[in-house]
Amino acid sequence: MQSSFPSAHDAPALTAHHRGISVLTEDGEFLTLSIAEIRERLQTMPYPLVVHAPAFARKLGLHAPGQPCPWLDLLELFAFVYPARSVAPTPRGLALALGVEEERIGQAEADLLPLLTSLMLAELARLKNGPEAEFLAALTVRLGQAGWPWAGTVAETLGLHEKLGPRGQLPEDAMQPGDALRVWRVLPKWEDVAPRPPPASHPITSAEARARLTMLLGEGAESRAGQADFASVSTAAFEPRTMRGNPAVVLAEAGTGTGKTLGYIAPASVWAERNGGSVWISTYTRHLQRQIEQETHRLFPDDATRRRHVVLRKGRENYLCLLNMEEAVNSAASRPAGVTIALAMLARWARATADGDLTGGDLPGWFGDLFGHGNITGVADRRGECIHGACPHYQRCFVEHTIRRAREADLVIANHALVMAQAAYSENAMADDSEDGEEDSTPSRYVFDEGHHLADAADGAFSAELSGLEAAELRRWLLGAEGRRSRARGLKRRLDDLVVGLPKLETPLDAALMAAHALPAPGWSMRLAGTDGENEPPPHPAEDVPAQGEDGLFPMVQNAVEPVLENPTEMFLKLLRQQVLARSQERGRADHAYGALECDLHPLLPDLAQAGQALARALGRLAEPLRTLAERLHARLQDEAESLDSVTRGRIEAMVRALRRRAITRLDAWIAMLDALDHPPPADATPTHIHFIRLDRREKQRMGEQDVGLHRHWLDPTVPFAAVMAMPAQGMVITSATLRDQSDTPRKPPTEEGQTEDLYSEESERAWEAAEARTGANHFPAPAIRASLSSPFDYARQTRTFIVNDIDHGSIADLAAAYRTLFQASGGGGLGLFTAISRLRGVHSRIAPALEESGLPLYAQHVDAMDNATLVDIFRTEEHACLLGTDAMRDGVDVPGNALRLVVFERVPWPRPDILHRERRIHLSGGDTTGYDDRIARLRLRQAFGRLIRSQSDQGVFVLLDRRTPSRLLSAFPPGAEVRRMGLADTAREIESFLPRTPQN
Ligand code: SF4
Incomplete structure (x- = not known):
């Protein structure tokens, strides 16, 4: 092991803030320098402590440093000390994760980094006598051989210098550095069990679902109007089926804030327990899968119990393939040292991970930024190369293990694409040969959350x-x-x-x-x-x-x-x-x-x-x-x-x-x-x-x-969706906050229980029919059971909505000025939504410096080299940050509290005018092509508006920067949310007076 590794104990430290770069020199001097000055100093400075080296390099106008990193990135140490744990990759995010108090974090100046380093090293010191001590020693030596800059400090903390021989070798009877990467030798084996018998068909009652919900919410929980009604009405999807090919479908619109996730977990868990079967809960994105999984902690607080009863399932290309890992490790010696560092870090994670999920699981989203995204995809089964039973690691394989756990689980949390693929394969297998065993015993009960995305998911799955x-x-x-x-x-x-x-x-x-x-x-x-x-x-x-x-x-x-x-x-x-x-x-x-x-x-x-x-x-x-x-x-x-x-x-x-x-x-x-x-x-x-x-x-x-x-x-992708689901599904709940288009929905005040009374009016019938067509519910033989639960939020009190009418939407400069003004008026906490990546980039490059100058860090999808989940984590953690994004940010972001207080939509989100849309609006609009386009735009606006208020204490402002917005779209906004058209300056003033100000860095 080299003795020339930098020591983290007397390293300088650097953080970026709006005044420049905060510097703690190796002599303990505390400075603020300009970017030009720090670039100059970096030539001679010892390895500095930084957080997220690629993002920091970008801030300095430098290329991402690659591996081995010439800086001491605290996130690398975090990945080593706390594997399989995520953290927002900023000094503040790291500090919060390590339990540092707000007052000490302050403005996250450079002097915070030595404190964070010492906290992590203290934790590492605790591990040196634990069950993983031998593995950590071997891994550190291997990382040291590859030039990992933390190796010296980590070795010292683990007390390795006492154990190493004169040539830096470990004792012969200890685990050797090369073996530390061979994780496939030590992972637990799964054992096959007898196939699970088919589930029984006992119904469940509304009272049972409500009682389970009460148990999940616990003592003193915020009572949400409509949540118990939602749980109650969902029980209809768990009734025994009366005719083959005719599942019971509950179509439930649950306004934002209803608490529908626990609302469906309650009846689903009761049914699974009583009948010995699995309920598959499907959502649109991997990020949302993780959010649902978080909610199941209330059902099974104990990790081991939850692991038995709840399984998160994704496509096999998302998991670590041990055979690919072995091949990568065996050829690492002929590859650049950075590959070995990446593999060593993956080995550290692989021994700690819950399920081997590389994307959106417990591998931090920023792992690829630091160690190379290609190194992650290189060890996943991306190309269907799996050799199954011929694989020497078959019995330790994460994919196979997850599939087997899912067969025994009560709740399987999947995504629409996977569910549709499974159902389609299962249908083909039935046609080809009913004896053909499938990877999963086909489930019979489903909950489709984010039901407004079913048509999109089906479009992808069946094209x-x-x-x-x-x-x-x-x-x-x-x-x-x-x-x-x-x-x-x-x-x-x-x-x-x-x-x-x-x-x-x-x-x-x-x-x-x-x-x-x-x-x-x-x-x-x-x-x-x-x-x-x-x-x-x-x-x-x-x-x-x-x-x-x-x-x-x-x-x-x-x-x-x-x-x-x-x-x-x-x-x-x-x-x-x-x-x-x-x-x-x-x-x-x-x-x-x-x-x-x-x-x-x-x-x-x-x-x-x-x-x-x-x-x-x-x-x-x-x-x-x-x-x-x-x-x-x-x-x-x-x-x-x-x-x-x-x-x-x-x-x-x-x-x-x-x-x-x-x-x-x-x-x-x-x-x-x-x-x-x-x-x-x-x-x-x-x-x-x-x-x-x-x-x-x-x-x-x-x-x-x-x-x-x-x-x-x-033409209508919900046709094949219904066709493949009709046979396996005995019952399904399709739910979303935005199933019906509000323009078709008569507005009546909610009853005390929050359930609207408009189910049988003529207009309501039209809205429900459109919702059924969008979700495919109209293709099943029996009519869907409809339910609508209103949002408990007081939008008149909690929100303001503006359409800015003096911006030239064709001018990127005007658009950029508007974003800058509005984000400054809200003091950050702004989410900017775009319908085109080119305009997002144009605005970002124009406003980032000015916002930085105002102490409002700006992050952007398609600009920052971070995945969406990481960007949202940062946005959630940094109260004054702003974030720019496109569709994925419009639909799947859940940021409660003050971190998100302003949503700015660049223009009306009309459907993309491509050939697919042209044909669908001709044949599926019933002759009302304008109405068809309007409905799509209104539903998208509703989705975006839904990001704003996530709890009864939230306040937020929604701004549309498109003066051409037709009034007929304004019914997209919920009752009580008054929409006002005004100029940019007046809008900014309104924002300043409406939103509570928070102290700014
Ligand atoms: S069974 Fe397939 S996916 Fe699993 S480790 Fe082997 S080759 Fe990879």
Whole structure:
């Protein structure tokens, strides 16, 4: 171990604030320096203490430092001392997490950092004699070998210098540094248990649901009007089903603040307990999954008990794959030292994590900022490479363990995309073979929270895309790396001994692998871009490997551009591209950069039909042997039932599932899409599907990279949603704060219980019908049970709403000035919402310095290199911070209290005027296209407004910077929220007088 590591004990410290950089020098001098001065000093300064080195570097106008970091980042020490624990990545956030009192935090000057360091080191010292002491010693030595700057201080704290030999080696009988990274050897094994019997069908009563709710709320809880009614009405979804394919559906609109999460947890937990089954609670985003999971702490306060009864489920690509980790560790010696540091930190986390969830779980959102996002994606199962029972780590695998825990749980918290995928697979499996075991025993009771997103989620789940990226990914899954430096294994390697020596299986496998050469070959995107002589920058060689970042463990090497003659997919893509470039209307550079160019599929370019037929034949030649292979593999399960061991059996089942899900279903969908080329929809009929061509430049792709594809969406995606849910679901609650459009909803004062009395009026009927259409509830045989619970908030007292009428919405400079003025008027705590990333960036660059100057730090999605959850954590923690964001911030942010007191929406959130929207408003609007657009915009405004008030003590202001806002949209705002139109200066004055002022840093 080197002796030249910096010591954290006498290190200088740096924090940023609006006056410049707060500095505590190594001599104890306390200064405030300008950015230019600190950049100069950094040349000679010993390693300084900082918090979030990449963000700090950005503040100084420097590149992110990378690993090993030349600074002592306190977050790295935090990740080492408190693994699997998150914290807002700012000096203040860290201080709060470490229990420092507000008065001591003050303005989070540089002298706070030595205190935080000593608190963490004190905790570390407590660990040196604990059960992990040996592991920590070995890990520290390995980190030291890789040059981790904290290694010296950590080694000293752990007392390692007494244990290390003259060459820095650990005693022979102790855990060795290399072994510290091999976490797969020590993680607990799961044990299979007998399959859970099907749940019983005992109903539950309203009284039981209310009693459970009272228990969850505990003594002296704030009583929320409508919450008990919500729990009560939800019990209808847990009635025994009376007819196959006819689930009981409760459609419940619960205004903001009703407390609907506990309102549905109460009946769901009673039903699960009584019947021995699982209730799946589904929401829209991973972040919201975590919020729901937090609420279950009231149900099971004890961690171990909760772990048995509540499981959070995500797609397998979100979890740490131990086989990928092993491969990464084994090759780390030939990679830059930063990779070893990242893997060591991942090993520290892997031994502490609850479930191995890499995204939005207990791995902090800022982990990737510090140690490289590519190093995280590199150890996840992103490409369906899992080899299941053939994997040496199968019995310690986080994914498999979570799937098994979910089978036994009372409550499974999932997301809409996963639930729909599971239901669709389960339906296909039933059609193919009812004996085909699924990963999850299909649940029968569901709660869909954020129900207003069901149509969007279904649109994603049931659409199909025949694009270069998708087809190239399938080729890689089938053929593997094809000589490139990659771990992609390919089908042959994954099947391995399951087919060797069995001609019945080898023959279709070989035929499929031969036919897979019809899919785009490496370098396809480069060839595609060069087809029309456009002045595009050359695409990056790794364009067909989007999941790997530059800092990935295994970045791809440059592939030679092979001439690929007559590749039918590439021929087809080339013509798609030609058509979309010829027909689309490019609306300026900004739209093109992050959006897409689109055109209708019909009428076709002259050669496109022929190219499509050739491709359909080629894909058919691939699908058929794969189908034969899957069938024959499956037949082995029956033919060799007596001789197959359970591991081989499990592998075969997994491979059959993978062949169907990843290849055959996809190929069938593509062939069906190609068939549509010859069948343009009759002009006067309502289509079931919409086909169009899109040229994408996705944000994660580099300049010059692009994808082109043929897309097929359901006209009404709630049709397939209802179709796949009808059989497995016996009952479901669909809930949201915004199910009905307020313009259709008659306004009557709420009753004392908070339940409106308008259920049977004519207008109300129209609103409910529209809500049923948006959620798919109208496609089930029995009518949904409707319920509406009003928000308990007094919006007239708690909010102010303004439309600013003297801003030129076309001018970024005017827009920026408006944001700056309003954020300054509220003293921070402002959330700025945008409908376009380009305008968000334009505003951010113009106002960030002025806001900093006023002591209001500004953070922004798409600008700051942090994930959304981290940005929201910072926003929640820093009372004067402001945050700019787009759709994700509009819908999923829960910031109670004074941290969010102002929402500024840049313009009316009209639906994006693309081909999909055009067709849907024609065919689904009932002829009222304006009304259709208005409803979408009103629901989005309601969602945004809903961010503002999260408790009865909150106060907040909502501002719309779009003077063109039609009055007919104003019913989006809740009763009592009066909307006033006025100039910017008057709005700022109103904000200043309405919002309570808080002392500013
Ligand atoms: S079973 Fe699959 S996901 Fe799990 S560790 Fe092995 S390869 Fe990775």
